[in-house]
Amino acid sequence: MLPGTGLLVLLGLWAVRTVRGREERARLVEDLRRSREQVARLSHEAGLAAERERRAREVHAALAQGLTDVIGLVEAARSRADRSPATARTHLSLAGRTAEASLEKARGLAPPD
Structure with missing residues (x-):
């Protein structure tokens, strides 16, 4: 083997290792990018x-x-229905308004479609 041949072989091996190292780093960088x-x-x-x-x-x-x-409110209306129909109607009316307000509030909290 000629003296310069050994040097060329070593230089070639170094070049191959360097290229492979760069390729491996490029793969690792791409893996990191995908992971992120x-x-x-x-x-x-x-x-x-x-x-x-x-x-x-x-x-x-x-x-x-x-x-x-x-x-x-419905229970209050039921308990007063016989003794005070007007009060019972007031409780039922308030129960209806309360139900409507609760439904409106719930609709306002729900995410849009």
Whole structure:
């Protein structure tokens, strides 16, 4: 083997290793980019899900409070129906307005379609 041949072989091996190292780094950078995109997407989806859950709890609370109020007013009307029909009608009217207001509030809390 000629003395310069060994040097050329070593230089060739170094060049091949350098190119392979660059290719590997490029693959790793691309993997990192894809991973970051996936994390961003999953984070966004988790945020949307959390917001839907929060809104659902608000709608549930509004409806539960409204229904509780309506039940109380209907019970009050029932207990006064024989003794004071006018008071019973007032309670029933208020129960209707309360139900309408609760429904409107729940619609305002619900996300748009």
